[in-house]
Amino acid sequence: MKKDIILGGVGGQGILTIAALIATAALKKGLYIKQSEVHGMSQRGGDVQANLRISSKPVMSDLIPEGKADMIIAVEPLESLRYLNMLDKNNGWLITSSNPFNNIPDYPDIEEVYNEIRKIPRHVLIDANEIAKQAGSVKAANIVVLGASAPFIGIEYNYLEDAIKDIFSRKGEDIVEMNLKALKAGYDFARENK
């Protein structure tokens, strides 16, 4: 088993939380991981990405080779396009939120962005903000996107639930429940719409 995952978004949108949750789930399943992150200058409202590699064998490179990523998980649609050169054309999945984060003067027409996403044969485009709101808080939009990725990660769903319980438990029972709901809603959406 080997999954190479690129995570993309804008600084502050919670992609490292997604990475931490998948990594925690992978470790519970006894897999090897490497997770390369962006810290520092690029975090200030700029594009951020992480490379997450999980495998049943030891992982060598911290970076995913170009054209070999099994998944791109993005919490912002424009950002989902930034790493398309990394995605495996034969099997790769693109999972992204449809909610634009517009902090640049030349943000393109959102329909053009969606068109590019829809050109990828294996994609999930999800209104994560709306689904997160229904689950309890728009803050859980990143967890909705994680849920939408869950069918393709190659780790059983219950490991992801356990990871949420682990990571959010110090924030209280309500937060855990809300995030579990967000995860499930994203998961259900992806299974119906893939």
Place this chain on the structure above:
Amino acid sequence: MNKILVLGDEAIAQGAMDAGLSGVYAYPGTPSTEITEYIQKSKEAKEKGVVSTWATNEKTALEGALGMSYAGKKAMACMKHVGLNVAADAFMNAAITGTNGGLMVVSADDPSMHSSQNEQDSRFYGKFAMIPVLEPSNQQEAYDMAYYGIQLSEKMGIPVLLRVTTRLAHSRSVIERKPQLPQNKLSLPSNPKQFILLPVFAKKNYSGLLGKQAAFETEAEKSGFNKYFEGKDKSLGIITCGLAYNYLMENCQDKEPEHPVLKITQYPAPSEMINKIYEETDELLVLEEGYPFLEEQIRGLLNKGKKVKGRLDGTIPRSGELTPNIVAKALGMSVNKGYEIPSVLRGRPPVLCAGCPHIDSFEALNDAMAPYGRGRVFSDIGCYTLAALKPLEAINTCVDMGASISMAVGAADAGLVPSVAVIGDSTFTHSGMTGLLDAVNKKSPVTVFILDNSTVGMTGGQHSAALGHIEGIVKGIGVEEEHIRIVKPLRRLHDENLKVYKEEIEYKGVSVIIARRECVQTLNRRMKLKFANKKKTQNVVNN
């Protein structure tokens, strides 16, 4: 708990702690910051009394670490690669004094300049100082080498340099810990003259250092970190340095490489091992993250020996970090291609946060400088450097920590009057104070803006050494009191602040404007914590 999931930086921190560290000395700088932060947050370190407060700059950090070593305890100094330039005086001379307690210097290099002004390779510093250098290839080695490095320092009586690069510093994996070693007891150096670098003693120490070189190399041959892998196909030999080994193995697809491979992670370069691979293969490929450090040594100035491929002959790009694909191409392998990146994609450069005090400071500064024309604003290293970009485009220089003030003084000397300097609070105490003293002594017609957001912002909000000291320092350096002005950078105070800016820029002597408002990131964090604590207290009361 023997296995932990950590960043490369955190692995270094844990390795040093487990080796019996008594103090970490550091100034924040990407990608090195997380080493010290890990120790600051560690319960274990707190229980053991490990010193971990931030230093004012990298030089004071390294000197602090050397002082702890003098007193017999194990110490570590951490910095980013350009921080080692600041600490270079202490670094070079610590190699001459040698150590008492173990001393490890960590320098985190940033090839591809993700968050830096250059991509200098710290291995040159190690060679320059003639001390052992360790360059881990993965998180486990980062841990093992921090653990070993401090012990190697004690064994050899010399500081050891550990070099890490961005990819490893900021990549997570699982490591296995070793048994915890005790801290040292306080003890003075057995030779009371060891740390006195008067020529008479320094000459003796220096010949001692030269005498140890052979032992350093033997250690690099025997320690087990440098590894030779036999290979059947001797048409090519591959030498990897540090992280490059992973990219080679990534391309071998779970098979043993066909060619002989020499994996180097410890220096001085093991010449016996290098000779072996040179002799038994037709040509060499050198893969290293950073400068062609080893490649150049093997190839030599005249390049008359066997063919050596790498960054110098164009097999590998001359600059930037390695990737699996760059290495695949160097091996003559085909590489995968993903999807085309659509033209609808737009860049999203880093920006100042919404509500950032620097925005208000620069808007007023732009207005104040408009009558004088462009090219007069000397800036420095920090979040405020982002004011170089649109929409503010307010600054004209960013060179090194503290350069804003000294460069403004030099430009004013040349006749560029008024010249202004813009520097952050933490950068000011890091390296700006001496430049301000130059300005005062010369009565230079410069205005210095100290953008005081009361934290080290760019690296994530660490404690600023300047906190609570700026007015006192500025006054003490000799800036006239009536020309030390304090403003609060807020949109609604724009006109009021602009008036102050204009007055001081017109003044033909040294003036300092302190623009003080807390960083919005640290403010938000503080408020959240306050709110959470309040809620906790209320719950206790209600219960």
